[in-house]
Amino acid sequence: MKFRLAAWALGRRELQRFWGERSRVAGYVASPLLFWVVVGSGFGDLEYFFAGALTMTVMFSAMFSMMSLIEDRREGFLLSVLVSPAPRAAIVLGKVGGAALLAWLQGLIVLGGVFFTSLRHDAAALAGVAGALLLTALLLTVVSYVVAWRLRSTQGFHAVINLLLVPAWMLSGAIFNPALSFAWVRVLMQVNPLYYAQSLVRAFLVDSGPEGPDVRVAAAVLVVSTLLAGVAAVRGTK
């Protein structure tokens, strides 16, 4: 009961803050759509890049939500959370849960763009993509949490995220087809959790292809990665 109450307090705060800042709402929905159209048109393949735009939306949302963590914990709201008796796991769950929910909802809004493509958009496909995006949102939020908790400045956070998450996203199959890339790139992809996230999203959007990992394997990789990062997050919260 106390655990749930504490987690809910922190998760609810994420939503309240977000809602209080409408420009953030507009920006996060508009920018991935714009990015999708511009980059996709550049490649001449709007449909291939659609799945990449979805994961990118989720990634940026997760990153921005966690950026506030750095100042918040040094001098701010999170200081008073840390001196409260709330279990550390509840703090992680609340913060990550709230931020992941926001990231997921933004991904879903961008998913609305699927109706303007010839990609699959039957109920089963939409449900599958939604599930894949939820797992992706949880993974990216908890990884951002772990990174943010270790860093002292937002500049440092930017640097690490740009070095870690953005390349991981590029190597996820978001912007180019893994099947057409060099062998060493394909090896890197195999150990990149975001490759599994990207493959999972794409699996529900296109009518089956032989490429990419099995859906169940991809989902399992995401769940296990998230749990491992979650353990690191709880341990790091002090």
Next chain:
Amino acid sequence: MVAAESITVHYGARRALSGVSLGVAAGEWHGVLGPNGGGKSTLFRVLATLLRPDEGRFTVAGETAAERIRARIGVVFQSQSLDRRLTVAQNLEAQGNLYGLAGAVLAGRTERLLRQFQLTGREHEPVEQLSGGLARRVEIAKALLHEPAVLLLDEPTTGLDPAARREWLDLLTALRRERELTLLMTTHLLDEAERCDRLTLLHEGRVAAGGTPAALKGEVGGDVVEFGTADPARVAARYAEASPVVGEGWVRFVTPGGARFAAQVADALPGVIESIAVQRPTLEDVFFRYTGARL
């Protein structure tokens, strides 16, 4: 209510606290007085369970485990710990939830505290729209929501203008009359320290002295006489037996019968003395006596 024994904290090679011990009785308002960088905030972080000391131990309200101490302390930080984007009510609700409070109990306490701190009617305003003084009142209401046994405050009036600062201290004074509450407050301000029942003087990570403000000032022994002069060395040399302290453009003595002494010096050195101040010792003098440093 608070007992700390030989607390030592290192930041890398630097020692922030060296064997600091301190005791605070139930219902006492205890001040930790010292200049910035003297170790006050480090001690506060230790007692607030944010920092584990390298050596030493402490109990708060009889508890030693951080998890249990947390339930018994209310903490007011130097920086604002309210979420500026949320309303007063949303901040208080989140705080209550973190301490396991919800429903009618939380609503009742919130309403009582809002009334007590004259915040009724402002509860649906975002914190960023409140004045500094009002926001500080919300801050203390937030810290009291779970009815802690001990309130820890780290330089709580930082950033407030003098009027808001006085008002805030009056609020603390009134609060203590109403309920059994132990206060431990760090400060570098003399008028705040004067309000405390007892003080611990902290300098360079060590306890320099401790006691009630009156007893500490009594130990200075006599009046403080300060002469403004262009030639402080000459005045000091002439009255070397009275242990002068020489500064830039001033000489200072601590002596019984300050007024008589001042007149005597002014007569003996015509034209040298430009100004004279005679006063009862302040906590600043106490601090100077024990540390040779100024606050």
